[in-house]
Amino acid sequence: MPEPVVEVVELRKRYRPRDPPAVDGVSFSLQAGQVFGLLGPNGAGKSSVVKMIAGLSRPTSGEVRLFGASPLAAGTRKGLGFAPEAPNFPKYLTAPEVLNYFGTLIGLAAEERRTRIPEALEWATLAAERRQVRHFSKGMRQRLALAQAILGRPRLLILDEPSADLDPLGRRDVRTMISGLKAQGVAVLLNSHLLSEVERVCDSVAIMVGGRLLKEGTVDQLVPEGKTLEEVFVALVEATTPGRAGLPAFMS
Amino acid sequence: MSKALAVSRYSLLELWRRRILLVLVLVAVGLIAGTGLTPHLAPGFRSDDDRTYFILDTLSRLVGLAASLCAYAVGMTIINHDLDSGTAVALFAKPVSRAGYALGKLVTAGGVLVAIAALLGGGAVLLVALNGGGHVEPVFWFAAATAANIVLLLILLMILTVYINNIVAAVIVFAFNYVDGVVVSAYTLVQENLITSPPLQWIVKSLYWGLPHPLYSDLQRDIVRLQFRNAPAFITPAMKQSTIDHTVAASSTADVAFWLAYLAVLCGLLVLAVRRKQV
Numbered sequence: 001m002p003e004p005v006v007e008v009v010e011l012r013k014r015y016r017p018r019d020p021p022a023v024d025g026v027s028f029s030l031q032a033g034q035v036f037g038l039l040g041p042n043g044a045g046k047s048s049v050v051k052m053i054a055g056l057s058r059p060t061s062g063e064v065r066l067f068g069a070s071p072l073a074a075g076t077r078k079g080l081g082f083a084p085e086a087p088n089f090p091k092y093l094t095a096p097e098v099l100n101y102f103g104t105l106i107g108l109a110a111e112e113r114r115t116r117i118p119e120a121l122e123w124a125t126l127a128a129e130r131r132q133v134r135h136f137s138k139g140m141r142q143r144l145a146l147a148q149a150i151l152g153r154p155r156l157l158i159l160d161e162p163s164a165d166l167d168p169l170g171r172r173d174v175r176t177m178i179s180g181l182k183a184q185g186v187a188v189l190l191n192s193h194l195l196s197e198v199e200r201v202c203d204s205v206a207i208m209v210g211g212r213l214l215k216e217g218t219v220d221q222l223v224p225e226g227k228t229l230e231e232v233f234v235a236l237v238e239a240t241t242p243g244r245a246g247l248p249a250f251m252s
Numbered sequence: 253m254s255k256a257l258a259v260s261r262y263s264l265l266e267l268w269r270r271r272i273l274l275v276l277v278l279v280a281v282g283l284i285a286g287t288g289l290t291p292h293l294a295p296g297f298r299s300d301d302d303r304t305y306f307i308l309d310t311l312s313r314l315v316g317l318a319a320s321l322c323a324y325a326v327g328m329t330i331i332n333h334d335l336d337s338g339t340a341v342a343l344f345a346k347p348v349s350r351a352g353y354a355l356g357k358l359v360t361a362g363g364v365l366v367a368i369a370a371l372l373g374g375g376a377v378l379l380v381a382l383n384g385g386g387h388v389e390p391v392f393w394f395a396a397a398t399a400a401n402i403v404l405l406l407i408l409l410m411i412l413t414v415y416i417n418n419i420v421a422a423v424i425v426f427a428f429n430y431v432d433g434v435v436v437s438a439y440t441l442v443q444e445n446l447i448t449s450p451p452l453q454w455i456v457k458s459l460y461w462g463l464p465h466p467l468y469s470d471l472q473r474d475i476v477r478l479q480f481r482n483a484p485a486f487i488t489p490a491m492k493q494s495t496i497d498h499t500v501a502a503s504s505t506a507d508v509a510f511w512l513a514y515l516a517v518l519c520g521l522l523v524l525a526v527r528r529k530q531v
Contacts, residue, residue: 051341051530051531054344054345055344055345056341056344056345056530056531057530057531058530074347074348074349074350074352075347076347077345077346077347078347080345080347082342082345084338084341084342084345086338087338087341087342088337088338088339088341088342089339089342090262090266090333090334090339091266091333091337091339092265092266092269092270093262093265093266097262097265101258101262102342102343102346104254104255104258105255105258105259105343105346105347105348106346106347107255107347132269145342148342
């Protein structure tokens with residue numbers, strides 16, 4: 001079996017000693033060409049896991065191996081493309097400048113940047129955009145985030161809520177992109193609340209609640225015949241976090 | 253190295269487009285020009301000494317204030333905007349080392365501030381030269397000391413903004429700067445044997461050599477001397493000398509060496525702060 005693109009072993013993250021752990025003993029691995037969905041309600045710890053994989057924060061304990069090495073070393077992240085949740089960029093730069101900046105950080109040669117940047121902007125429907133990023137809508141920033149994430153032709157693409165601010169066309173483009181990258185052997189880690197999207201594009205999913213990984217498997221393994229991923233997800237989350245239903249007392 | 257240069261280049265582009273620095277510098281240059289014209293246009297300046305005193309005194313305040321404001325404008329935002337807006341999340345996931353990022357930011361911020369200090373200081377030197385030229389050297393060293401001081405202030409701000417809100421950081425640095433000024437004044441009194449209590453001397457010296465204190469030129473003493481040229485007769489030479497002794501003198505070689513050491517320490521702390529920052 002080839003070495004996994006990402007391997008997460010007994011990962012724990014506690015931001016402050018007095019707080020409960022944000023991530024509590026999470027383990028999974030991701031192979032090349034696999035599309036893996038990380039699901040969970042708000043505050044489940046998904047973004048914390050993603051940030052540790054991207055080398056943005058350090059685990060309290062446990063280990064993350066990205067391409068067989070620590071993601072905290074800058075060189076390891078060369079094969080990583082990351083589109084963060086609620087993305088933001090230097091706000092006084094234009095979209096081509098952001099991509100040129102990030103392309104240089106990825107280590108792309110000037111010639112590669114000259115060819116890739118217009119293509120990436122075209123794909124993100126930002127080719128005609130001349131304004132600075134501070135004038136962009138949320139959706140435009142999201143598309144720019146996706147463009148910069150694929151600019152370096154990553155071996156692992158992490159998409160943290162990639163469709164949250166996109167219109168239906170944008171969502172379709174993301175699905176098409178994921179399928180295309182999967183066919184090229186790129187591993188994709190998708191962190192999303194849009195379960196119908198996850199169900200359509202992911203090979204396997206893991207459901208996190210309260211920092212723990214409660215279920216992991218292929219979509220077929222997790223979703224029984226006649227049910228949807230959303231139903232399975234809701235049932236699992238409600239079983240572990242009681243008292244969610246109903247309205248606040250002042251509304252009754 | 254090319255990655256640090258990219259950070260530096262695009263940070264410079266952002267600073268340029270934010271315009272606030274441009275506005276601050278243009279206002280300061282306008283005020284410097286106005287300082288040169290005022291003694292020739294306004295009534296009440298009876299002698300060359302009056303004019304020189306006015307120009308030196310105003311320039312020393314103006315250049316220092318404008319340079320400090322620019323340092324606050326740069327230091328409060330150059331790293332904090334990336335961290336606060338979430339830009340750092342996308343940036344730090346790239347294969348760029350945090351040290352390279354910090355270095356790129358430092359080169360831009362420091363370079364811009366030294367250039368601004370050179371522009372304002374150059375304007376001040378030119379103005380003094382055009383008005384007789386008797387104090388060009390202390391004004392030059394004053395500009396050099398201002399550049400050195402704002403660079404330390406800048407790095408201190410940059411370090412704090414990695415951890416805390418940039419306005420709180422600015423307030424802390426402002427308060428620190430004030431305390432630092434008091435310590436330097438007290439140290440001057442110790443040097444001139446005007447503070448004689450050994451424990452007090454020890455405390456002042458410890459604070460002076462423990463904190464990153466600002467550098468000074470002889471400009472302040474020159475200003476005081478000019479002030480006394482037309483002083484009333486009841487002010488005796490002894491009183492004049494005492495006042496001059498109370499005024500901060502030019503920094504020594506040891507002060508400059510200390511500044512360099514603190515610069516190295518603060519640069520190291522900045523890199524460490526950025527490296528340890530979890531976004």
